[in-house]
Amino acid sequence: MVGKILGTGSYVPAQIWYNDKLAEMVETDDAWIRERTGIKARHIASGEETTAYLAAGAARAALENAGLGAEEIELIIVATVSPGTLVPCTACEVQRMIGASQAVCFDLNAACTGFLFALNTAQAYLSQGIYRRALVVGAECLSHLTDWNDRGTCILFGDGAGAAVLEAQSGGSYAQVAHSLGEKGGVLTCLSANRQGGQEDVFLHMDGGEVFKFAVSKVPEVIRELLDREGISENEIDLFVLHQANARIVGAVAKRFGGDSGKFPINISEYGNTSSASIPILLDELNRAGKLKRGMKLVLAGFGGGLSYGASVIVW
Ligand code: COA
Numbered sequence: 595m596v597g598k599i600l601g602t603g604s605y606v607p608a609q610i611w612y613n614d615k616l617a618e619m620v621e622t623d624d625a626w627i628r629e630r631t632g633i634k635a636r637h638i639a640s641g642e643e644t645t646a647y648l649a650a651g652a653a654r655a656a657l658e659n660a661g662l663g664a665e666e667i668e669l670i671i672v673a674t675v676s677p678g679t680l681v682p683c684t685a686c687e688v689q690r691m692i693g694a695s696q697a698v699c700f701d702l703n704a705a706c707t708g709f710l711f712a713l714n715t716a717q718a719y720l721s722q723g724i725y726r727r728a729l730v731v732g733a734e735c736l737s738h739l740t741d742w743n744d745r746g747t748c749i750l751f752g753d754g755a756g757a758a759v760l761e762a763q764s765g766g767s768y769a770q771v772a773h774s775l776g777e778k779g780g781v782l783t784c785l786s787a788n789r790q791g792g793q794e795d796v797f798l799h800m801d802g803g804e805v806f807k808f809a810v811s812k813v814p815e816v817i818r819e820l821l822d823r824e825g826i827s828e829n830e831i832d833l834f835v836l837h838q839a840n841a842r843i844v845g846a847v848a849k850r851f852g853g854d855s856g857k858f859p860i861n862i863s864e865y866g867n868t869s870s871a872s873i874p875i876l877l878d879e880l881n882r883a884g885k886l887k888r889g890m891k892l893v894l895a896g897f898g899g900g901l902s903y904g905a906s907v908i909v910w
């Protein structure tokens with residue numbers, strides 16, 4: 595049994611901040627941000643738009659796309675590093691908001707690899723026949739963790755959520771490879787306000803150059819490891835859906851796989867880096883644009899804080 599994706603959804607806040615707005619806050623400019631990252635704009639949550647609110651919006655859209663009701667979902671996993679509340683977890687909040695009364699709910703934190711690890715977790719439950727239908731969500735309000743005085747990070751991040759509804763079906767295939775490098779965790783950090791002896795600094799900090807090097811070396815490596823292990827040639831892959839952290843990272847990975855940029859969709863220009871939400875938002879865009887046909891082979895690849903990284907291959 596394998597969890598087949600029946601539907602996808604996404605939800606982003608209405609408020610959009612273009613690069614020019616950031617240029618009023620820190621010493622930067624639109625041209626630099628576009629050239630170095632590919633980002634033109636990001637969505638920023640306001641008012642009632644908590645992480646759970648965004649996640650519930652994406653979940654409702656995914657359920658509608660799948661043609662299922664919320665009460666048919668037995669498992670909800672929300673991947674997030676920016677929950678509005680630690681307790682209750684965001685997944686329980688989503689359950690309450692969408693009325694998924696039958697679901698078991700928990701959150702998972704693997705930073706920008708979160709959606710991929712949540713998908714792996716759901717697949718494990720579904721393939722064992724423990725649950726039949728799962729909702730996997732990546733949702734972030736990174737704007738709450740962003741130091742708007744730090745030009746090295748504030749230009750990168752945005753808010754949003756993406757979701758997928760899975761159903762256990764016989765046949766099909768799902769394969770994944772995942773790794774973590776805890777000893778390198780210091781290059782991308784965010785402290786928790788209530789666990790650091792009163793420290794005020796709860797912002798994301800990053801050694802951008804080191805993270806960049808990590809991504810462009812490890813992402814091709816893990817995709818190659820996965821394809822070799824599964825005996826799949828890279829030419830058989832129709833699309834590589836990568837975590838959207840920087841358009842240059844996607845471009846560098848594409849070069850390592852023949853340079854066909856059409857196989858490496860990018861939507862970072864409109865959203866910035868939305869961490870665990872970026873892969874499901876991109877997947878949803880592709881799905882709704884009719885670019886995903888049944889039988890297509892997709893590689894999903896994520897990387898980020900932890901450090902963690904991984905890749906999965908799915909048949910759409
Ligand atoms: N606007 C204008 N100039 C900036 C700037 C900004 N927002 N941020 C840095 N600069 C300057 C630097 O001070 C430096 O100036 P100098 O040469 O006079 O010292 C110059 O631009 C180049 O800085 P550098 O840090 O080498 O830029 P870069 O090309 O590595 O781009 C990142 C910086 C952050 C965009 C890039 O390293 C990156 O995307 N890293 C990965 C981040 C990531 O993916 N994080 C999340 C992982 S999930």
